[in-house]
Amino acid sequence: MKKTDLVENTLRSLSEQYPHGISAEQMGRELYLDRSTASRYLNELVREGKARKIPGRPVKYLPHPPAKTEENSGKGAPDSMSPSSRQASVGELFTDIVGAKHSLRSVLEEALAAVMYPPHGLPMLITGETGTGKSHLAHTLYRIAAERGRLRHDAPFVAFNCAEYAQNPELLMGQLFGVKKGAFTGAVNDRPGLVERADGGVLFLDEIHRLPPAGQEMLFYLIDQGVFRRLGETTMERRARVLLIGATTETPETVLLPTLYRRFSVKVTLPPLRERTREEREILLRRFLEREEEKMGAPLTLSDECRQMLLTYPCKGNIGQLQSDVQIACARAFLRHLQQPGPRVTVTIEDLPQTVLQEASKKTATIDGKPLPRKQRKADQIPNIYEQLVRRKQTMQESGANDTRMSQSLEEVVDQYVRVLMQTSRQDVDDLSGGARLIEPELYKILHEAVSEAEAFLPSPVGVHQLTAVGLHMQAWLNDPERRRNLSSLPEIPPAPDPYIRAAECIATHIKARWGLDLPAREVKLIALILSPRDQKQSPERRVAVLVAMHGESAAHSMADVTNSLLGSPVIHAVDMPLHQPSSVAFERIKQTVRQIDQGAGVLLLVDIGSLTTMGEAISRELGIAVETVPHVSLPMVIEAGRKALYTENRLEEVADAVRRAAQLPTTLSDRPPSRIIATVCYTGEGAAVTLENWLREHLPDADRDVTIRSVRIDPESRRSPLLEHLARTHRLIAVVGTVAPELPGVPYLPAWEMLQPEGVGRLKQLLSATRTATIFPSRSDRLTYDRIPSLVEQGLLETSRHLNPRLFCRIMQKEMDVVREQFDLSADRELGLWMHVGTWIDQWIGARLDGQIPECPQPESDSQPSEVSPSNIRAWQRVLDTLSQTFSVSIPEQMAIHLCGLSRRSPST
Numbered sequence: 015m016k017k018t019d020l021v022e023n024t025l026r027s028l029s030e031q032y033p034h035g036i037s038a039e040q041m042g043r044e045l046y047l048d049r050s051t052a053s054r055y056l057n058e059l060v061r062e063g064k065a066r067k068i069p070g071r072p073v074k075y076l077p078h079p080p081a082k083t084e085e086n087s088g089k090g091a092p093d094s095m096s097p098s099s100r101q102a103s104v105g106e107l108f109t110d111i112v113g114a115k116h117s118l119r120s121v122l123e124e125a126l127a128a129v130m131y132p133p134h135g136l137p138m139l140i141t142g143e144t145g146t147g148k149s150h151l152a153h154t155l156y157r158i159a160a161e162r163g164r165l166r167h168d169a170p171f172v173a174f175n176c177a178e179y180a181q182n183p184e185l186l187m188g189q190l191f192g193v194k195k196g197a198f199t200g201a202v203n204d205r206p207g208l209v210e211r212a213d214g215g216v217l218f219l220d221e222i223h224r225l226p227p228a229g230q231e232m233l234f235y236l237i238d239q240g241v242f243r244r245l246g247e248t249t250m251e252r253r254a255r256v257l258l259i260g261a262t263t264e265t266p267e268t269v270l271l272p273t274l275y276r277r278f279s280v281k282v283t284l285p286p287l288r289e290r291t292r293e294e295r296e297i298l299l300r301r302f303l304e305r306e307e308e309k310m311g312a313p314l315t316l317s318d319e320c321r322q323m324l325l326t327y328p329c330k331g332n333i334g335q336l337q338s339d340v341q342i343a344c345a346r347a348f349l350r351h352l353q354q355p356g357p358r359v360t361v362t363i364e365d366l367p368q369t370v371l372q373e374a375s376k377k378t379a380t381i382d383g384k385p386l387p388r389k390q391r392k393a394d395q396i397p398n399i400y401e402q403l404v405r406r407k408q409t410m411q412e413s414g415a416n417d418t419r420m421s422q423s424l425e426e427v428v429d430q431y432v433r434v435l436m437q438t439s440r441q442d443v444d445d446l447s448g449g450a451r452l453i454e455p456e457l458y459k460i461l462h463e464a465v466s467e468a469e470a471f472l473p474s475p476v477g478v479h480q481l482t483a484v485g486l487h488m489q490a491w492l493n494d495p496e497r498r499r500n501l502s503s504l505p506e507i508p509p510a511p512d513p514y515i516r517a518a519e520c521i522a523t524h525i526k527a528r529w530g531l532d533l534p535a536r537e538v539k540l541i542a543l544i545l546s547p548r549d550q551k552q553s554p555e556r557r558v559a560v561l562v563a564m565h566g567e568s569a570a571h572s573m574a575d576v577t578n579s580l581l582g583s584p585v586i587h588a589v590d591m592p593l594h595q596p597s598s599v600a601f602e603r604i605k606q607t608v609r610q611i612d613q614g615a616g617v618l619l620l621v622d623i624g625s626l627t628t629m630g631e632a633i634s635r636e637l638g639i640a641v642e643t644v645p646h647v648s649l650p651m652v653i654e655a656g657r658k659a660l661y662t663e664n665r666l667e668e669v670a671d672a673v674r675r676a677a678q679l680p681t682t683l684s685d686r687p688p689s690r691i692i693a694t695v696c697y698t699g700e701g702a703a704v705t706l707e708n709w710l711r712e713h714l715p716d717a718d719r720d721v722t723i724r725s726v727r728i729d730p731e732s733r734r735s736p737l738l739e740h741l742a743r744t745h746r747l748i749a750v751v752g753t754v755a756p757e758l759p760g761v762p763y764l765p766a767w768e769m770l771q772p773e774g775v776g777r778l779k780q781l782l783s784a785t786r787t788a789t790i791f792p793s794r795s796d797r798l799t800y801d802r803i804p805s806l807v808e809q810g811l812l813e814t815s816r817h818l819n820p821r822l823f824c825r826i827m828q829k830e831m832d833v834v835r836e837q838f839d840l841s842a843d844r845e846l847g848l849w850m851h852v853g854t855w856i857d858q859w860i861g862a863r864l865d866g867q868i869p870e871c872p873q874p875e876s877d878s879q880p881s882e883v884s885p886s887n888i889r890a891w892q893r894v895l896d897t898l899s900q901t902f903s904v905s906i907p908e909q910m911a912i913h914l915c916g917l918s919r920r921s922p923s924t
C-alpha cells in the first residue's frame with residue numbers, strides 16, 4: 015500500500031469522527047509522521063482530487079467524497095445490533111479500536127463515561143491479560159478527552175510501567191512522586207516525578223499492582239485529595255490534578271490495597287483475543303499487515319495457509335502477540351524478497367515464528383492441512399539445546415566464571431538436556447514394538463543401522479531409550495530451522511569419549527548417504543554426548559532443587575519461566591496457588607512437587623507469604639526431605655536461587671543464605687525491614703506493662719533508639735491479645751517482656767524478672783543486635799518454680815518501682831499468699847504475674863498520691879464468672895490486700911480484690 019493510500023484511508027476513517035476536518039498535525043500523530051510529512055501527503059491527495067482543504071488556522075482536510083469506516087463498510091463484522099445514538103458515537107469515537115462496535119462496545123461506553131465525567135473525569139482501572147489493549151485504550155481515551163475538551167488540548171499523557179522498577183521500590187516511588195535531595199543515597203538533586211509531569215492530564219500506570227503498598231497509599235491520597243509529597247519531603251505538600259488510569263494483568267482486588275482498589279470509580283476488563291469474534295481478528299490482522307506493507311513500501315500478500323494459521327492459532331499474548339508475530343513473519347518474508355526479488359513480498363507459513371507453529375499444532379494437531387503424528391508433536395516440545403548453551407555461556411561470563419567452571423556448567427546443560435530426552439523417550443517408547451513411535455520411521459531406521467554398525471567398537475550396546483533420545487534430538491534439529499542456524503556465540507560443546515564420537519560420525523555418514531545432508535561438527539559432538547552413557551558417569555553429587563510457590567493464577571510460573579530462560583536451564587520449578595484453591599490442595603500440590611524435584615540435596619521453597627514457612631516445615635517432616643523456606647519471594651531472589659542451585663557443590667543452606675542476602679540487597683522503601691518493636695505486657699496493659707515500658711525506654715542502648723516500646727494488655731483467659739498479634743504482623747516484634755507469657759508462638763518472651771537479671775539483659779541485647787529472626791526461647795514455666803517467685807519479684811520491683819519497698823512487699827506476699835493459692839490453684843508464672851501486678855499498682859498508687867492525684871483502681875474483669883468472685887475468693891485476696899494496705903498506708907478499694915479474683919482464674923493452658 016502506498017503511503018498516500020494510507021493517508022487517504024486514515025483521513026476517511028477519521029473524518030467520521032471529526033466532521034470539521036483533520037489537521038496535518040493530527041494526521042501525523044495518527045500515523046507517527048512528523049507534521050510536515052503528513053501535510054505533504056495531504057496536499058498530494060488534494061492535488062489528486064481525493065481530499066479537500068478547509069482554510070483556517072490550522073488548515074484542515076476532509077476526504078473527497080466522504081467514506082465509511084472499515085467496520086461500517088461491511089468488510090468487517092456485520093453490525094447485527096440496532097445502534098442507539100450512544101453506541102454509534104462509541105463506534106465513531108474509537109475508530110482506532112477494533113471491536114468498538116461489538117466485543118468492546120459496553121467496555122468502551124463505560125470507559126468513555128468515566129473520562130468524560132465532569133469536571134475532570136473519574137479514575138479508572140483497566141484489567142485484562144497481557145496484550146489485550148490496555149495501554150492502547152488508555153491512550154485512546156486520553157486522545158478523546160483532549161479532543162472533546164475534557165482535558166486541555168495540550169494536556170500531557172504520561173505512561174509508566176510500574177513493573178520496570180518493581181525490584182527497586184525506592185526508585186519506583188521516586189520516579190512517580192519525585193525526590194527531595196538527600197532522600198536516599200544517590201538522590202543528589204531535587205527531582206520532580208511523573209505525577210508533576212502529568213498535572214492537568216492523564217497518568218497511565220501499567221502493572222499498577224507492582225507499586226509497593228506505600229506507593230499505593232500515596233496514590234490513593236493523590237486521587238482522593240489531589241495532594242502528594244516528593245520522596246523525602248516531610249512538611250511540604252504539593253498539589254496535582256491528574257486523571258489516573260491504572261492497568262493490571264492480575265486480579266486487582268487481590269493485589270491492590272483495598273482503599274486504592276475502591277477508589278477506582280470505574281473498572282473495566284478487556285477480553286482476551288480468544289473471546290473476540292473471527293471478524294475482529296480478521297480486521298486486526300488486516301491492519302497489522304497494512305502497517306507492515308506501508309513500512310516495506312512493497313505490496314504484500316499472505317499465503318492462504320499462513321492467513322488461516324494467523325487467524326486460528328491460540329495467541330497467548332493476545333493482540334500484542336498477534337501484532338509481533340505478524341511483524342516477525344513479514345520481516346522474514348521481506349528478507350527473502352531482498353535476496354530473490356519479485357513483484358510482491360509473500361508471507362508463507364515458513365516465515366511464522368516457531369511458537370506460532372507450535373501453538374497451532376497443539377491446538378489443531380495438523381500442519382499444512384495434514385494431521386501431525388503424535389511423535390512429531392512430542393519432538394517439537396524438545397528444548398532448544400543451542401539456545402540453552404548460549405544463555406548459560408552468557409550467564410557464566412557475567413558471573414566471571416573461569417574456564418573450568420564454564421565447561422562444568424556447560425556439561426550440566428547437556429546432562430540436563432539428555433535427561434529430558436531420556437525421560438521423553440521413557441514416557442513414550444512402545445515396549446512392544448521396540449520404540450519407534452516417537453521418531454519418523456526413516457530416521458529411526460538410519461539411526462538403528464548406524465548404531466548397529468558402531469556397536470562393533472562401542473564398549474556397551476546402545477539401548478532403545480538412548481537411540482530414541484538421539485532420534486528426538488535429531489528430529490527437532492531437522493524440523494526446526496532455528497536449531498540449524500549458525501550461532502556465532504555457541505560455546506564449544508564438551509567432548510565425549512572417542513568411541514562415541516566415532517559412533518556419531520557413523521550416524522553422520524549414514525545420513526549423508528541416505529539424504530545427502532552434511533551434519534555439522536557440533537551436531538556430531540552432541541550426538542556423541544547423547545550416546546555416551548552419561549547417567550552412569552555422572553558424579554554422585556546432587557543439586558539443590560528450587561520451588562517457587564505463590565498465590566495467584568500464574569505468578570510463580572512467570573517468575574520461574576523468566577529465570578529458566580535467563581539461566582538457560584529448567585532449574586526453577588513452580589506451583590501457582592489460585593486464591594480460590596483451598597490451602598489443603600495447595601499443600602498437597604507443593605508436597606508432591608517437592609517429592610518429585612528433590613535430587614537428594616534438599617529443596618529450597620521460595621514463597622510469597624511468611625505463613626507458608628510452616629508449610630515447608632510440615633512437608634519436610636512428612637517426606638523426610640530437607641526443605642528450607644524463604645518468604646517474600648521476588649524475581650532477583652529466584653534468579654539468585656537458580657544461579658546458586660546450578661552448582662552441585664552449593665548446599666541447601668548456602669543457596670538459601672544467598673537468596674536471603676539477595677532479598678536484602680536493595681535497601682528500599684518496601685524492602686526495608688518493618689520497624690522494630692518490643693511489647694511489654696501484663697493483665698491490664700496499664701500496670702506492670704507501663705512500668706516496664708518506661709523502664710525499657712530509659713535503658714535501651716543508644717544503638718537501639720529506633721525500637722518502639724508498647725504496653726499491651728493480655729487477656730487473662732486466652733492469654734492472647736489482638737493488638738499484640740497485630741503488632742507482630744506489622745512490625746518486627748523483637749520480644750515480649752512482661753509479667754504474663756502471651757500465646758504468641760515465634761516471638762521470644764522475656765519474663766520481667768528474667769530480663770532484669772544479667773542473663774535476661776544479655777538476651778535482650780542479643781535480640782536487639784540480631785538482624786535475623788529471633789529464636790524462640792523455651793517456655794518460662796519450664797524453669798520457674800514457686801520458690802523462686804519472691805526473689806524474682808523482688809528483683810523485678812527493685813528495678814522498676816520507685817516508691818515501694820520491694821523486699822517488704824515480697825515478705826508480706828510470701829506470708830499471705832497461701833490463702834490465695836488454696837482458693838485458686840495458680841500456676842507459678844500466673845502467680846508471679848499477679849505479684850508483679852499488685853506490686854506495680856501499689857507503687858503507682860503511692861506515686862499518684864505523692865503527686866496529689868487520686869489513684870485509679872483497675873476495674874473488675876467484665877467477663878469474670880460468679881464462681882471466681884465468690885465471697886470466699888474475694889475474702890482471700892482481701893486479706894492480702896488489707897495487710898498490704900496497712901503496711902504501705904494505702905487505701906486499697908474493695909473492687910481491687912474482685913479485680914484480682916478475675917485475674918486469678920485458671921487459664922486453659924496452665
Ligand SMILES: Nc1ncnc2c1ncn2[C@@H]1O[C@H](COP(=O)(O)OP(=O)(O)OP(=O)(O)O)[C@@H](O)[C@H]1O
Pocket residue numbers: 110111112113142143144145146147148149150151220263298333334335337
Ligand atoms: N482493540 C484494538 N484495536 C487495534 N489494535 C489494538 C487493540 N488492542 C490492542 N491493539 C494493539 O495491540 C498491541 C498491544 O496492545 P497494548 O500494548 O495496549 O496491550 P496491553 O494490554 O497494554 O499489554 P501489556 O499488558 O502487555 O502491557 C498494541 O500495538 C495495540 O496498538
